[in-house]
Amino acid sequence: MPFPPLERCRIAVIGLGYVGLPLAVAFGARYDTVGYDVDPERIRALEDGTDATGEIEPKALRAAERLSFTADAADLASCNVYVIAVPTPIDIHRQPDLHHLREASDMVGGLISDGDVVIFESTVYPGATEDDCIPLVEARSGLRLNKGFFAGYSPERINPGDRTRPLTKIVKVTSGSTPEAADFVDALYASVIEAGTHKASSIKVAEAAKIIENTQRDVNIALINELSVLFSHLEIDTTEVLDAAATKWNFNRLSPGLVGGHCIGVDPYYLVHKSMAAGHIPDIIRLSREINDGMARHAVTRLVKAMIRKGLRIGGARVLVLGLTFKENCADLRNTKVVDLIASLESYGMSCDIHDPAVSQQEAADITGHVLLPEVPGDGADYDAVILAVAHDALTGLGVQRLTAGMRPDGVFFDMKAAFDIAQSDLRL
CATH class of the missing domain: 3.40.50.720 (NAD(P)-binding Rossmann-like Domain)
Structure with a gap:
């Protein structure tokens, strides 16, 4: 099953927060892109040229000439690449809360057609894409992974508030459900990421790479925090x-x-x-x-x-x-x-x-x-x-x-x- 040529990609970016909006803007400068969010007020503000997060300037929004916004999932049905960038928080018991990701996966399952590609950006534990998300896409669509549709994982690396390292200046890790899917996902991101890409050998490797970036920093800061407590006693x-x-x-x-x-x-x-x-x-x-x-x-x-x-x-x-x-x-x-x-x-x-x-x-x-x-x-x-x-x-x-x-x-x-x-x-x- 051939992948769509890059110039024929019509991309849906699902979730327009700190991660999804910069991605939609980057894609929208080159490809027909539809940014989707469940919040109608968010959509109205973006259509008026205002990003409430302050991450994207009005000039950058205007420059994405092929980007449109919607709060109606039906407007995504003509897309052939679906990028999911929804929040993955923790619950009150500090356990993973995947309900946004599951809802988005189910929604995409109701939209995709033969040959489409679903790419996940949300930070998860290794295995979540293939164990928790893909089965929902399959169940809703009736299609099978790597037969009816393909999947990829490219973890977000957005650093809110950092004006020197925007999305396009940060190397993007990519991966796919088959070697051919990985090549397609990598080429798609490479076309908009100035810093380049790194193609991981599997979706699980890409998931693990993302989650240890922040875990390593957390552990290192914990050492400094514990030293701070010690030094306060001294x-x-x-x-x-x-x-x-x-x-x-x-x-x-x-x-x-x-x-x-x-x-x-x-x-x-x-x-x-x-x-x-x-x-x-x-x-x-x-x-x-x-x-x-x-x-x-x-x-x-x-x-x-x-x-x-x-x-x-x-x-x-x-x-x-x-x-x-x-x-x-x-x-x-x-x-x-x-x-x-x-x-x-x-x-x-x-x-x-x-x-x-x-x-x-x-x-x-x-x-x-x-x-x-x-x-x-x-x-x-x-x-x-x-x-x-x-x-x-x-x-x-x-x-x-x-x-x-x-x-x-x-x-x-x-x-x-x-x-x-x-x-x-x-x-x-």
């Missing part, structure tokens, strides 16, 4: 230690902090799940997640101790939290651990005000239950503590004096990101 500043250690050429410089987001804070749980199912307990991966998940509580414990040393009240204290997203210069609130920080503060009877210049006010209110402040408060706010939780340029550019203008003279400024000199803060991780 009354040593962690950043000063890292500055000194980083003078050696082979030291891998990472910083302590909250580890959230849609990748590093989630992917290791997928690998733990699959490892346990295979009969192996992945101690280092599991313990690293526990360390990183506990950093919000550790930060609040340190703040409480610093406040007590200054004779400040704990119950009833007023705290200003600056930054809410999972990382700096990014509007992404998925799995942000600043929410855990706020919950821990409130468990001590403190009240929190929040300001983040990067986020959607409504989305932030839905997640936190707080109405965010429109700007950093000034004189007279009388906060007992100010926490710089996320070092957005828009915040750090204001300087310490402006950020702490609303703090009482004997209050605690907690620079969690070590964005400023040690002499300008009362506390750092």
